[in-house]
Amino acid sequence: MADEPDPLLSLEQFMPYRLNRAAETVSRRFAAIYRRHSGLTRPEWRVLATLGQYGCLTATDIGRHSAMHKTKVSRAVQALEGRRWLKRQSDSKDRRVEHLTLTALGQKNYRALAQLALDFERRLRETLGPELFDQLNAGLEAFEEA
């Protein structure tokens, strides 16, 4: 009595499923690295990395750029502010917005964490093989445009 109800859908070949598994696996491993190093959560790491790259942004900017919910951003910003890794400067023209920048301490930690990120990606590229890595990258790039 076979219990195989002739599968209509093969998850292993289903793109959303594949994408999710790959992203989850990578994200989890990478998160374990910077968590061990700094204790940052994922949203906090994202805010740090975004500010490290762009220098000065508002909370809305960060949310738009990293596709995070604004409450997530708000809480991550609070946490980083508590560490003195980030400071707020109110805009003189529009007093709703606050410009966020990393402090010297924040930049120092950003540099260390960015290095961890680059190392991680390099190992990933080696594990996957450069040609497949680039292929995957090209596919993902096409994705962002569509």
Place this chain on the structure above:
Amino acid sequence: MADEPDPLLSLEQFMPYRLNRAAETVSRRFAAIYRRHSGLTRPEWRVLATLGQYGCLTATDIGRHSAMHKTKVSRAVQALEGRRWLKRQSDSKDRRVEHLTLTALGQKNYRALAQLALDFERRLRETLGPELFDQLNAGLEAFEEA
């Protein structure tokens, strides 16, 4: 006074970041579809799809296969059991494990939802273009092996 602290890391070109954004976008859109159709949550959909494909599995099997935490699986199984979409059968040899299978009702809904999935993927392939879609798929496939 430039506020650009020479970014060490370009998030847009960072593989884990790209993977996450793509996966999140796709997953969110697809989830909206089957949520509207059936009210299933993401973990519930995953359990349903996994059982629909493999017929009979234990909770641990499902967790391992779909990379979900065992508590997530446990709760999704409870929810599907509450809908009468799934039934448990205790193993006669090892009384810890329970074999999970879809009921007739569960299979009926699985078929409908699998069709939605295939439609979604077909549209995705059209949007992306077949060649890039396949390229992305090849990259993801390499991923799973490593």
Place this chain on the structure above:
DNA sequence: GTATATTTGTTGCAAACGTAACAATCCATT
């Protein structure tokens, strides 16, 4: 054969999450 370790699945609990409501501010139309 008993003690110890491992595995399977569930539950308590605290942390994290998103929705919605909110205060504060700015903009647009009049």
Place this chain on the structure above:
DNA sequence: AATGGATTGTTACGTTTGCAACAAATATAC
């Protein structure tokens, strides 16, 4: 300049999540 609407960021609240502890059962070691 005033009312209505939009935008920015925070907070309150109910839900979801994962870690840890757990009970039950099996496997392993002695």
